[in-house]
Amino acid sequence: MTAADNEPDMRRLLAEVEARRATVMDAARPDAAARQHAGGKKTARERIEALCDPGSWREFGALVTAAGDTDMTRDLEAPADGILTGLATIDGRWVVVTSQDFTVFGGSSSVIGTLKLFRAVDKAIDSGLPLIRLLEGGGHRIQEGLDARHFASAKGIFNAFTRASGWVPIVAAMLGPCFAGPTNHAALADYVVMVRGIATMGMSGPALVKAGTGEDIDKEALGGAALQVDETGAADLGVDTEEECFAAIRCYLSYLPGNARAEPQVVACADPAGRRDDALLDLVPANLRKPYDVRKVVSVLADAGSVFEIKPTHARNMMTAFARLDGRPVGFIANNPMFAAGMLDGNACDKAAHFIAVCDAFGLPLVYLIDVPGFAIGSNAERNRMPRRSAKMIHELGNASVPRVSIVLRKGYGLGYVAMCGGRGFGADACYAWPTAQICAMSVEGAVDIAYRRDIKAAPDPQARRAELVADFKDRLGAVRAAEHFGIDDVIDPRDTRRRVIEAFATTPARRRLDMPPKHRSIAPI
DSSP: OOGGGGSOOHHHHHHHHHHHHHTTSGGGOHHHHHHHHHTTOOOHHHHHHHHSOTTOOEEESTTOOOOOOSTTTTTOOOGGGGEEEEEEEETTEEEEEEEEOTTTGGGOBOHHHHHHHHHHHHHHHHHTOOEEEEEOSOSBOHHHHSOHHHHTTOOSHHHHHHHHTTTSOEEEEEOSEEESHHHHHHTTSSEEEEETTTOEEESSOHHHHHHHHOOOOOHHHHHOHIIIIIISOSSSEEESSHHHHHHHHHHHHHTSOSSTTSOOOOOOOOSOTTOOOTTHHHHSOSSTTSOOOHHHHHHHHSSTTOOEEESTTSSTTEEEEEEEETTEEEEEEEEOTTTGGGOBOHHHHHHHHHHHHHHHHTTOOEEEEEEEOOBOOSHHHHHTTHHHHHHHHHHHHHHOOSOEEEEEEEEEEHHHHHHTTOTTTTTOSEEEEOTTOEEESSOHHHHHHHHTHHHHHHSSSHHHHHHHHHHHHHTTOBHHHHHHTTSSSEEOOGGGHHHHHHHHHHTSOSSOOOOOOSOSOOOOOO
C-alpha cells in the first residue's frame, strides 16, 4: 500500500458509509425478516414501503447504535436502535413516519431510539406534518431501563405528544404485540388501527400481569382487538391484514389537513349539491318503534362513496363518520336506532366526544342527525359514570368552534336532544326537523305515568284515561309545533336535506368566535 492509498478519498469514504448502512437493511438481516414473515407480519421497513408513496422515504437515524455505556448494554447489536424514523409522502403529502422494529429486542424503547422518536415528533410539530406511528413491541428495553441514569429524567416524550395533539393528525397502527409503551403512545393518538388476531394492546403484557397480580391470561384475552376495538373502543378499527390497515390510514388522512392551520382538502365533486333522493322518504319510518339503520341515511346525504366510519364496531348506537358534502370534508354524528334505540350510553358519549374534538381541531364542520330517546339511566348507567361521560360529550360541543347543523329525524328527547346540538342550545348554524320529528323533555308514556298517576288511578277506566293523556301530549310534540315558536329554523322535506346542509356551510365562516370569559381553559369532565 502506498501513501496515496491512505489519503482521504470521497468515493472510498462514501462506500464505507453505504456499506455500514447496508448492514441495517432487511437484505443483510434475512433471519430477522424471516421471523417476521413467519408470524404473518411485514418488517419495519416493508411497512413503510407499503404505507407510503413509492420512493418517497427519507430516513434519519439509520446509522445509530445502542447507547452501550454499561456492561449489560455495551455489546448489544441494535440496528437503527430498533426504530425507523423519517419523512415520506402519502398521496403526495409529506408526513412524519416512525416504525418500530420488533426484530430488535422486541421493538423495545431505548435511549438512542427515544432520541430519534423525539426528533420525529419535533419535526411533525415544527413543520406541521401528520405523525404516523407503526407500532410493534414492548415498553422500555430492560437492558437499559434498569439504570437510573437512563430513566431518572423521565425523558419528555409524552409531553411532546401532548404538544402535538390537536396541531397535527396523529395516527397509530398496532401491528403486533404492543403492550406497555406502544399502548401508552397510541392512547394519545387521534386514530388507532389494529390487525385482528395479531396485534394486542394493553398497559402490560401477560408475563408482567402474572407477576404483578397473579392473573393468568393470554395476550388475546388481555388486549386483543375483540376487547380493545369492539368493546372498549381504545382502538378505532380492527382489520384483517396490514394492507387493510395502511389503506385505512391513507383514507383517514385524506379527510384532514396537514395541521390545524391548514385548510381541509376539498376535492372535485361530480355529485350534484342539489341532488334529491326519494329513498329518504322511506328510510326513516314514521312509527317511532320501528328501527332503521342511520348509516343508510348518511350514505344518501353525503357525496357518493365518501363515507368513512370511525369506530364502526364500537358503541354502534352512535355513528361517527367522516364524509364529504360537495367535496368538502365534514363529520357526521348520528344516533342509530338499530342499536339500543339510539340511546346515549357512556360508550356512545365517549365516542362522540372524541370525534367532536378531532373534527374541531382540524376544521371539519359537524352534521348532527338526531333520533335520540335520551341518556342511559339506571344503576348500571351510574356505575358506568354516566353523569361525567354525558357531560364530556356536552363539554366538547360547547368548546368546539367549527360550524354545525342539526336535523331531527325522529325523536329529540330530553338532554340527549341538547347534547346532539338540537335547537338553539349550542348555536347551531342551521337547525331543521323532518316531518317525522317529535321533540320533548322526556318519553310521553313515562312522563304521564309519573305526573298523572293519581288522575289515572281515580278515573273510571284508568287505561282509557292514560291513553287519552298520552294521545293529547303526543299531539304537541310534532315538527311544525317545534317551529312555531322558532325553536328550530324550519321543517324540511328530507330530500332537500343535502342541499340545505351544503348551503348552510357555504354561508358560514369556517370558525366561530367563542364567546368565553377571560379564562385560561375549560376543565373537562373526566
